[in-house]
Amino acid sequence: MTSELSIYRLRLANFWRGYSRNRGAAFSFFFLIALISIAIFADYLFPRNFEAPDISREMLPPSLSNPLGTDYLGRDQVALIAFGARTSLIIAFAAGGLLAVIGTLAGLLAGYHGGRMEGLIMRFADIFLTIPTLPLILVIVSLTGPSLLNVMFAIGLTSWPVMARVVRSDTLALMKREFIEIEKVMGASARRIVFRHLLPNQLNSIFVYTSLSIPVVILTEAALEFLGLAPLSVSWGFMLNTSLSYWILGTWWMSFIPGFAIFITALAFYFVSEGLKEALNPKLKRRRESLVVQLADRKK
């Protein structure tokens, strides 16, 4: 028991060493932990009536009492950003998870079965790649009505094809390997091959691609809100949408801050995915080392 535990601890330490080599990734990790905590505990950090308008304080620039200023209804932007983080993160993780599950299953099915099944699934993926995504999501959300769940499903259901392509090609490569052949000869069931071998062997790349698609999900959700088609009560994109009507008055903080929040969050997720890629892909690490060797050689 203890030895098993220490193995995990060792693995974790090893992973972190690889991951934190990318300093941006390490910093982004802590930033996201902080952001997630703020999103979770927002109810305790801010007054309950943060959404109540206060006309006497509308459109105040950043000051000591309102570090991020107030919006067009006089609401404190710090609270709005914190609650907006909740919306953004829920959709990011939920839609990201959904697209990862659909994409992985589709890719595994296509890669394992091949033939007609593969053709069917991949053509289906092609269809989704062909219809322009944002307008499609716009139409779906405007049909089903704006809600957290609908936005999440609209994004998740339309963004899986790239994931499916990645998993399929990895699966195809694995299928040619000897250990799969042996399993097949020994009469292993399809379920065993898929879930005991094909899936675990590409979990790393699935992980990396999921984390890579999360910034895209965040930007898509923000775009939806920005276009005003899914006005969720508190969200960064919708803050930007409403603030632009006052843009000409020079109330830059009302638009700048929510947009900056979207940007920084997407960037942090992007850095995390870079760090994951470097930590989980030993080939890449080796290449980096060999390049260091090359450069050292050149200096001589």
Next chain:
Amino acid sequence: MGLLAYIGRRALIAAALVVVVGTLNFAIMHLAPGGPETVFLNPRITPAAKALILKSFGLDKPIQEQYLLYLQGMVTGNWGLSYFYTQPAFDVIASRIPATLLLMVPSLILTVVIGILMGIVSVRRPYGLLDRFLSSFAFFFYSMPVFWLGFVLLTVFALFFRVLPPGGMVSITATRFDVLDYLEHLILPVTALTLINVANFSLLVRSSLLEVLDQNYILTARGKGLPERLVFYRHALRNGLLPTVTMLGLFVGSILTGAILTETVFSWPGLGSLTYDSITRRDYPVVLALFFIFSILTIVSNLITDIVYGILDPRITFD
């Protein structure tokens, strides 16, 4: 199999894809509530008048007949009447195409040129100082919402410094065609679009070049003593840029997404803002036609890139 047969087969698949996508679009739109009645919002409308409206848009016919008419119309260009403009959807869309091209063509050219240059400079010293700087630059804009970048540019250059116009394609005061006026209006939206697209494209070029530089034939070229310059420009660059050709095909689809957001921020009167307006107005004939056009654009550009790729890469045997 020869090249022609390959092209033929690919074209056939593409045509089938067009029909399937078209059908899917039709189904989605007809599941949607609303229609011309909701656009001509008048609660006191008489049943007779309503029937007349439905009839003039061909909505009194059974759904399967509407579908056949739709398919037929897609081929002939008779895309029905816009509920909002009460003009043929074809004319509405055609009138917006020049504005979008004016925005997209310069931005796409700049993206390709700058993206390739950035990729080349990056891989000359991989993980070196310049590479890390350029990669960070790319990450930076890759994560940036294009509508926010647009807002920042507008605030700085149109509101604070007042050196560039705050959106639109021409000045309201312009009485005749003025190239400089168009250029002034183009600078900010083209900058915003290009920065976002370059971020994406330069990373692709970089990773594709890096992969090629890792190949054995590059080692061979170096081993036989070719100068690094020749190794790079004659052997690596040619092959490394090949995969980016495919990416350009996929870029066409993302153009519409970029266009919707960019055109909305900069009040640019192109296809993107038309798409957005038509979806919110539930002007289905126009939305359907727009979806159809962009689906076809994506399919055709994918087809072309596949064929070009096949011609450029002699290892691909068409079977």
